Amino acid sequence: MFRTALRNVLAHKARLLMTTLAVMLGVAFVSGTLVFTSTLSDAYAKGAAKGFEGVDVAVRPGGDGGDDLRGPSDLPRELLDRLGRVPGVASATGAVSGFAALADKDGGLVGEGWSTQGGNYDAGPDGKKEDPRYDLRDGRAPLRSGEIALDAKTAGRTGYGVGDTVRMSVNGPVREEKVVGVFDTDDGSVAAGGTLVLFDTATAQELFSRPGHYSEIVLTADDGVSQRELEKRVEEVLPEQAEATTGRKLADEQARMIEQGMEGMRTGLLVFAGIALFVGIFIIANTFTMLVAQRTRELALLRAVGASRRQVTRSVLVEALVVGAVAALVGLLAGVGIGAGMRSLMGSLGATVPDGPLIVAPSTVVASLVVGIAVTVVAAWLPARRAAKVPPVAAMGGVHAPATPRGLLVRNTIGALLAGAGTALVLYASGIGMDDGKLPMSAGAGLLVIGVFVLTPLLSRPVVGAAAPVLRVFGVSGRLARQNAVRNPRRTAATAAALMIGLTLITGMTVIAGSVQKGIDKLATAAIKADYTVSMANFLPLSPEVEQTLAKEEQVTALSPLRNSPSRIDGDYEPLTGVDGEALDDLLELDFTQGTIEGLGGEKVIVDAATAKRHGWKAGSSFDVVYEDGERGELTVSGVYEGNEMIRGIMLDTATLDPHLEQATSMQVMVKTADGASDAVKASLEKALGDNPAILVQDKKDLSEDIAQMFTMMLNMLYGLLAMAVIVAVLGVVNTLAMSVFERSQEIGMLRAIGLDRRGVKRMVRLESLVISLFGGVLGIGLGVFFGWAAGELISGSMPTYELVLPWGRMGVFLTLAALVGVLAALWPARRAARLNVLEAIKTE
Template sequence: MLRTALRNVLAHKARLLMTVLAVMLGVAFVAGTLVFTNTISDAYQKSSQKGFQGVDVAISPDKKDDDSAIPGDAPRLSQQVLDKAAKAPGVGSAYGVVNGYSALADKKGDLLGGGFSNRGGNYYPGADGKDPRYTMAEGRAPKAAGEIALDSKTAERGKYKAGDSIRVSVDGPVRTEKVVGVFTTDDGTVAAGGTLALYDTVTAQKLFAKPGQFDEIDVKAAAGTSQATLKSEIDKVLPEQAKATTGKKLAKDQAKVIEEGMSSMQTAMLVFAGIALFVGIFIIVNTFSMLVAQRTRELALMRAVGATRRQVTRSVLLEATFVGAVAAVVGLAAGVGIGALLRSVLNSTGASVPDGPLVVAPTTVLVSVLVGVVVTVLSAWLPGRRAAKIPPVAAMNSVHAAPTTRGLVVRNTIGSLFAAAGVALVVAGAGMSGSDGQGPMAFGAAVLVIGVFILTPLLSRPLIAAVSPVLRIFGMPGKLARQNAVRNPRRTAATASALMVGLTLITGMTVIAGSMQKGINNMAADGLKSDYVVSMGGDGVRPLSPEVSKTLAKVPDVTAISPLRSSPARVAGDTETLMGVDPKAIKELVNVDFTEGSFGALGGTKVLVDDKIAHNNHWKVGSAFPVTYEDGSKGRLTVGGVYEGNQMVNGVMLDSATVTPHMTTVADFQVMLKTKGGATQDTQNLLKKTLGDNPAIKVQNKQDLSDEIAKAFTLMLNMLYGLLGMAVIVAVLGVINTLAMSVFERSKEIGMLRAIGLDRAGIKRMVRLESLVISLFGGVLGIGLGVFFGWAAGELIASELPTYEMVLPWARMGLFLLMAALVGVIAALWPARRASKLNMLMAIKAE
């Protein structure tokens, strides 16, 4: 039986090629994902470990998480803590670390680093005058205000060298600094495309902290002192709100964070690899079903001469094992190439990855081989089992035994139950809120797809019959194409289902993305009256100097302006964020509906709270509650109004004059403003010019805000299109496979058609139309399911984003249907050509 199985594989090389390609693509995706994420993770881990080589113990602030603690972050470390740590037994050296945001402009005025990670720090010279963290490659370290040192990668990208001037922004206003040095560093964020600027310690403290304060203290052990011993000594001199951590633990924790970050990316990419493999299953089942059908007499003869059912099944599975193994090995090799390519693509986008070898772990090899073999063998099991169950005499009499009526009834009943259960679960999940409905909806979606797949033979007849009038235009080839498409509904269903899965996901995601964009636009329009929102670059929540709002307030075109100040506080026992605003201007800048009170009540100790906070605390207008401010002082506030919160405006709103005295660092996170002429390009340019054409500051109108939020969805959607493209390619292979084997199976019939007058062009047209019909059938099912899943997911999103509005992207759905038709046309090229070239006499003789 082993020899027979191998002979059959070698005898049907061309027929099994598509199966090998389908499995290979899925395996290559899996292997490429594992190689890529393992390589990136390994490179970052090694880079971070280098960064901790000079640190044996790190001292950092430690916030106590209890109700008695002062709101906000733990206090920074003082010079006294540094002095005590430096004198502790076993200490070789100690240096203070200060970090913050520091945006650098290139010589064209654009932001260097693209906002990925723009950091500033301090150069802390030791007894030898050097900071062990940084090695000066050019010039010297900064020693006074107005001097700066750049990392070598940033200097190279910005074309800066020692002696040049550079424009810098820390909290809004533009500063011009002199580049006095260029240094090298093992910092992972710099290696990944970020920027790092160094100042002298006194200047860094003024910019990022306060004089005499540090964000961290790094300690190097004296010779012969272990990290554990050093930590125990330092613990003795630490204040209450500080903690010490060994360098080994820091490196281990950092490695864990990197691994977790890569794990989420790996999981997401493996999901799409799984989709490609799932689509490939349809091809494998189809291929082996047809191979078994074509060898029915051969298998029956084997049964007649003594082969058992188990041996027949085993021979089919041995073929599948061989095919899967070949596909897995080729896929693994291709996957290694894909992993290397993905790293190169990542580097070409500017997000450079630390240098390191390509990592092909033993796990990657094992998983790739197992996936290839297991998926193929499991997919071939059902056709093999079906072949073994055919009685020898029946098989001898009929090569193609039609499925029984009872079998079709059972299949349709099971499919209907699955589909109904899937719809019920999806609808039930859509009726829930937030994450509660995700589980039922995901499970219901899977059940519904399975149900539709089971029902596709039943659905194929009416849907394909619906296009009969169009096919009649093509005469006899069109009529034959329709009959061929419904002749074997199971095969047609399996082929169409491969395309259906890919288009379901693509359509669903497109519906969600378009609806999210509409919801975000509605949110900006409903929540804001202001013409512009000004904020720092990056994530938009970095501290903005109060000077920015003062500068903008002097612009003649500005009619209303309010800085937004955020301060953590403990309100009625819970941690909340107080939002300080200008009580006179805020009503002109935000749009909220009040359930009680109005903006007129805002001022002094009277505050406005959103409806959720009011509901949770049973507050109404006039309710008073205790507050602990950021600096630890206590007071009482009174509810002056209750408003309906939205995504743009929510929380506890109060007069800036009330909260500012209690802030440890006075800064704004946004400035809202309204202008005479409304939001125009000229006004926007004027505001930017007023702020010194600062690359670190964003001046955005409502549409800019919407576009920025939507950009993330668009980027994600484009990535998903690319990843799902793999499933569509596999589906194309499935259509080619089905048509090629169908042509082989119908050789005698095609020969007869040629003999009675159908020319080669007619044969080609017949095969192409059949392919087109099958592809459009899969496209219609996929788009229909995608719209349904998009609606259901939108109901969940709407519970979190009230402005969400479902939008059907008719143009894109038409494009997807056109793409399905194109798949059919392309997939039919080779099978149609092959069918038209069949020798009619030889085909008529074919068994």
């Protein structure tokens, strides 16, 4: 039986090709994802470890600040000097770091915004010391204000060199600096496409910390002193507000963080690989079902000469095992190529990926082979079981017994129960909110998709039948195509289901993304009366100088900062938002349920309804607060408003909050102008701020476009990933049609013999493919809209402005693509059917 199974595989190479391709694509996606993420993780981890090579012990701020909520203070110069005298310390270097945005020669922001960093080069008191963290390649170290050094990769990308003057910003105001040096670094953010700008220590302290203080002290050990031993010696002289960590531990922590960062990407990509493999299951099951049906006589003869049911089942499963093993092996090799290609693609898109070897871990090889073989064997199990039930008497004829009415009844009953349970779960989840509804929503969606798949044979007849009036236009070919599509509803259902799953996901995600975008757009329009919001490009705090500059502009009629400050209320952490109480009513549209905005000022605050409910407050309630500097006070609620995703929390006047802040920085500044929002006004404000690449001046339209751009990018990524599932579905349609043509060779020969020409045969196969694809498309779009609506009901609990948006245009495009899939998938099978030799086809058994 084993030899028979191998001969069957070799005998049906062409018919198994599409199945092999489907499994191969899924496995290639899995192995490519694992290779790509492992390679990136390894490269970043090694880069991080290399970056800590010169660090034996790092001392950082830490400890409990008591009532002071500002966090631990930076490390003073006295501590640096004290640590430099600890026995076993070869050198002690003070480090300061923070955000520093660099403009390129065209005025654009260099780097990725979040990874544009600044730091200090420690040249010592005499300016002649070499900082062990950085290797100067060209020029010298920055020694005074107005001088900087650039990392070599940034210098190469921007074309800046020693002697050039560059524009940059740290917290808002534009600075012009002269490049005096270019250095090499192993900093991970630079390797990932970011920038690193170094100042002299005094300037860096002024910009990122305070004079005479450091954010970190790096120690190197004398020869023969281990990192752990040096750490113990250092801990003996450290104050409570500082903590020491070995360089090895820091490197391990960095590697762990990188691995966790890769985990999200890996999981996301593997989900789509799983979808492609899930779609492939239908193709595999369909293929083996048809192979079993075509070999009824052969299998019956095996039973007649003594083969047991178990042997027949094993025979079919061995075929699946061989196909799965070949597909998994080829998929693994293709995946290695995909992993390398994805790394190169990231580089071509501007993301700098650290150099390093391609990592093909043993776990990747095992996972790829196991997944490919397991998916194929599991998908072939049901056809194998069916094959074992072929009675020996069937050897007398060539027709396998069709599905019994009882079997279809059982299938339809199970499908109805699953679909009903899934629908009930989805409807239940849509009414209980985001926190509790995610799990039942996911479970219900899965049950509903499976239930609809089980019911597709039942659904295929009425849906395909609805296309009859259109198909009649094509004459005999159209009528035959409809009859062929409903002749074997299980096969039609399995073929359409593959396409259905892909379109369900695509449609559902499109509905959700469009609806959320519309909700946020309404939120911004309804909540903000200001013409512009001004913020940093990476959304770090703005310098007070920005607010002061804007206040001097004649066209500005109202202005308010939004300052964030931590506080402690009733023993719990609670953020405070500082605003200009007099101007706020001109800048925000707040819906008050109690009190008004008029009372905002002094010790009176306004609170969003959710926060008020959590604390049991109402208009007139008073509460104690501990500010970020540890000072205590008492505030009174003058109004309660309905908060939303953009505006919420406890708002108080900046005159009350600012005395408790170390720096009066703002997360953003809201601006109202005399002439309203226009390109000219926006350009005027940007010019007043020095045409700073680090500062965003945005009106409501810009905010909406930012949101739209984010969702568009997300959807494009999802469309690209789901294209894999659609490609697999196309292979399924091609495979089904090709095998169906082979199965109906005699029938096609008879049609040719009684007058149906080659063009008519081609048209028949194409129309059959078109009907099956549109059937899958209609089911997928219908399910996608339902899931999009249900998910929207879940989201609307936390976003009151959420509004269901049905993207009719895109759904039309999806249906057209489903039709195109049908037409393209039928090209080869239709050509093959038309070229059948009439006499040989008639003699086919």
